[in-house]
Amino acid sequence: MKLLIAALMLSAALPALSAAADFPADRIIAMASGDWNKDGTPDLAVVATPGDDGGDDNGLYVYVAKPEENRLTLALSLPNTVWGNLTMYGQEPELAALGNGSFTLTTKNDSIGRERWRETLTIAYRNFDFIVAGYTYSAYDTIAEDGGENRTNDCDLNVLTGKGKRNGQAVADKAQFVLLKDWNNSIPRSVCGLDN
Structure with missing residues (x-):
């Protein structure tokens, strides 16, 4: 159910995501939704592949909701900071929301x-x-x-x-x-x- 809510939130926010962090949705490899700033409205964290921004590592982009404007806004942009990839099994970055409003970012090598x-x-x-x-x-x-x-x-x-x-x-x-x-x-x- 949480994944469905996050997917719906993401699909509603795609125009804002694309413009704010300047990457298309097909670059997203991990996401998590939770209330990071504890204002009662779901926020979003995304790991995206580097694309054309010149780096080798993925980026972390964190959005907070602006309910009065009915949109998400980019609160933190950290391109080229998250190790991992989707081409090799066991090296995919992971995001997970925690019940206390925090989230985890996991990098791993489970394969090589x-x-x-x-x-x-x-x-x-x-x-x-x-x-x-x-x-x-x-x-x-x-x-x-x-x-x-x-x-x-x-x-x-x-x-x-x-x-x-x-x-x-x-x-x-x-x-x-x-x-x-x-x-x-x-x-x-x-x-x-x-x-x-």
């Missing part, structure tokens, strides 16, 4: 090479902008024989509090308020020991 991984950002709307509230990473080595610590690696970090877990053990860093447009994966990777 021996190291398979999944990385998820939890994105929230605070102080009239989008921030990264959480970071989750998991990886496993498909051919490691020991089946132990060297085979898997995972980390779940609350960026806003700086607290989390890596491979079941508590980790902590300073609390941070990072705008999505300023996000850099080095922020959680050092805390999670993923750069070693």
